Amino acid sequence: xxxxxxxxxxxxxxxxxxxxxxxxxxxxxxxxxxxxxxxxxxxxxxxxxxxxxxxxxxxxxxxxxxxxxxxxxxxxxxxxxxxxxxxxxxxxxxxxxxxxxxxxxxxxxxxxxxxxxxxxxxxxxxxxxxxxxxxxxxxxxxxxxxxxx
Amino acid sequence: xxxxxxxxxxxxxxxxxxxxxxxxxxxxxxxxxxxxxxxxxxxxxxxxxxxxxxxxxxxxxxxxxxxxxxxxxxxxxxxxxxxxxxxxxxxxxxxxxxxxxxxxxxxxxxxxxxxxxxxxxxxxxxxxxxxxxxxxxxxxxxxxxxxxx
DNA sequence: TCCAATTTAATTTTATACAATTTTATTGTA
DNA sequence: TACAATAAAATTGTATAAAATTAAATTGGA
Numbered sequence: 041x042x043x044x045x046x047x048x049x050x051x052x053x054x055x056x057x058x059x060x061x062x063x064x065x066x067x068x069x070x071x072x073x074x075x076x077x078x079x080x081x082x083x084x085x086x087x088x089x090x091x092x093x094x095x096x097x098x099x100x101x102x103x104x105x106x107x108x109x110x111x112x113x114x115x116x117x118x119x120x121x122x123x124x125x126x127x128x129x130x131x132x133x134x135x136x137x138x139x140x141x142x143x144x145x146x147x148x149x150x151x152x153x154x155x156x157x158x159x160x161x162x163x164x165x166x167x168x169x170x171x172x173x174x175x176x177x178x179x180x181x182x183x184x185x186x187x188x189x
Numbered sequence: 190x191x192x193x194x195x196x197x198x199x200x201x202x203x204x205x206x207x208x209x210x211x212x213x214x215x216x217x218x219x220x221x222x223x224x225x226x227x228x229x230x231x232x233x234x235x236x237x238x239x240x241x242x243x244x245x246x247x248x249x250x251x252x253x254x255x256x257x258x259x260x261x262x263x264x265x266x267x268x269x270x271x272x273x274x275x276x277x278x279x280x281x282x283x284x285x286x287x288x289x290x291x292x293x294x295x296x297x298x299x300x301x302x303x304x305x306x307x308x309x310x311x312x313x314x315x316x317x318x319x320x321x322x323x324x325x326x327x328x329x330x331x332x333x334x335x336x337x338x
Numbered sequence: 339t340c341c342a343a344t345t346t347a348a349t350t351t352t353a354t355a356c357a358a359t360t361t362t363a364t365t366g367t368a
Numbered sequence: 369t370a371c372a373a374t375a376a377a378a379t380t381g382t383a384t385a386a387a388a389t390t391a392a393a394t395t396g397g398a
Contacts, residue, residue, distance in 0.1 A: 041314070046303035047296070049235050049251065053317045054213050054306060056324035058232070059253045061210040062355075063331045064203050069356090080384060083207070086198050097346065102198065104208045107347050109385050116383085133346040133393050147196070154195035157203060162330035165190075168202045171327070174320055175205035181311035182212045211385075218386085229354060246376065256377050258355050265353085282363045282376045340398090349390070360379070367372090 057175075067160050071153050075146060081117060082150070084110070088123065088139050089147050095134040122146060206324075216309050220302050224295060230266060231299070233259070237272065237288050238296050244283040271295060 041051065049055050065079045072082050087102045088094070096114065100106055114137055117123045122143035128134035158168055190200065198204050214228045221231050236251045237243070243251075245259055252259075263286060266272045271292035277283035307317055 043300045043304070047235055047300060048239055049232065050325070051321070052235075052303060053310070053312075053321040053324070054217070055232055055235070056321045056328065057206060057210050057213060058228075060324050060328050060331075061206050062253055063328060064206060066356085067331065068203075078383065079207075083198065083204055086196060086201075086204070090197055095346080096348095104211055105384090106386065108349080108387080109383095111348055113384080131346090131394070135347065151192045151196060154201060155192070160331070160334060161202070161327060162334060163202075163327065171323055172200070172202040172205045174323070175202070175209050176199070178310060178312065178320070179205065179209050179212060182209075182216065182309070185309060185311060215386085227353065244376080245378095254354090255356065257357080257379080258353095260378055262354080280364070280376090284377065341396100342398105343394105343396080345392100345394075347391085347393105350388080352387090353385085355382100355384075357382090358380080361377080363375080363377105365372100365374075368370090 064157075064161075067157055068153075071156060075149055076120065080105075080109070080113060082153075084113060084117065085122065085139075085143065085146065085150070088137065088143070093136055093138045095128070095136055097134070099137060117143070213306075213310075216306055217302075220305060224298055225269065229254075229258070229262060231302075233262060233266065234271065234288075234292065234295065234299070237286065237292070242285055242287045244277070244285055246283070248286060266292075 045051055068079045068082065072079060075082075077085070083103060084099065087099055094102075096107055096110055100110055103110075114123060114125060118125050121140055124138045124140055126136050126138070128136050158165070161168065163171070194200055217228045217231065221228060224231075226234070232252060233248065236248055245256055245263065249255055249259055263272060263274060267274050270289055273287045273289055275285050275287070277285050307314070310317065312320070
């Protein structure tokens with residue numbers, strides 16, 4: 041493709057990903073509103089429901105977010121009574137995030153969301169899995185090229 | 190898949206899209222810094238390089254952004270001398286955005302960016318096009334289900 | 339042991355995003 | 369012409385995001 045064609049929005053993979061993210065987020069908004077959560081708060085809880093009592097750093101690596109985003113977000117979840125923030129007594133630099141009973145209980149109210157969203161996306165389970173795997177591969181490729189340690 | 194499996198981050202298409210967007214944006218940051226632009230400012234210019242002298246509303250539909258995001262962004266681009274904001278004399282409710290000479294000229298400095306990014310993504314042209322089309326289809330599906338007019 | 343280098347969170351700054359509201363302009367209609 | 373309904377931007381408030389800096393704790397030598 042010519043440079044001029046490559047500059048067009050509709051030809052750009054990156055713009056497609058960017059636009060999709062925001063349109064998908066809008067699908068979540070009404071569902072998450074019932075739980076009093078935003079999308080970022082929701083994925084943070086998804087991570088914690090899988091693995092509780094993790095440091096902010098580990099959570100950040102899992103979610104691809106840094107402390108500048110997570111610190112205020114976790115304080116918000118703390119104020120809502122969903123998580124607890126405690127310093128690791130063995131290494132006081134680490135802040136450990138744990139779910140409260142209420143935070144754990146919220147999982148039951150959230151468990152229908154993934155299905156409801158996939159239905160709204162209008163993709164078959166197979167199509168959704170294929171696209172997810174393609175994007176996961178892309179994410180891995182970017183990671184490898186950018187943090188070669 | 191069981192509900193509990195569906196709640197896991199790595200099984201979620203939506204999280205893959207969300208994470209990809211942010212990692213991709215980070216690839217743009219150093220390239221766009223040389224032009225003094227952010228990613229959102231860049232895609233706004235991409236839209237204007239394709240079609241100049243459009244209303245904020247039309248620009249918003251093209252970029253999937255609303256006036257709450259675009260108004261301050263366009264004022265910023267105006268202060269940088271890249272665009273002009275004028276009221277449509279035929280309907281004073283509309284603000285028309287036009288490129289300045291400097292805004293048009295910036296296209297030449299930006300024309301190498303798409304290629305540089307695709308190279309960093311580590312996908313072949315065919316893979317990138319396939320993924321782009323899949324995401325464009327998804328975007329269309331979401332649109333159809335949510336604005337049936 | 340001492341202290342420089344490193345690590346981890348938190349803070350600050352700038353820039354998105356978007357819902358909800360307000361302001362201004364236009365249009366349709368009695 | 370009035371004026372209600374509609375439309376388009378702008379504004380306000382809240383919540384991300386990330387770069388850059390700061391603060392506190394730990395670690396690894398000399």
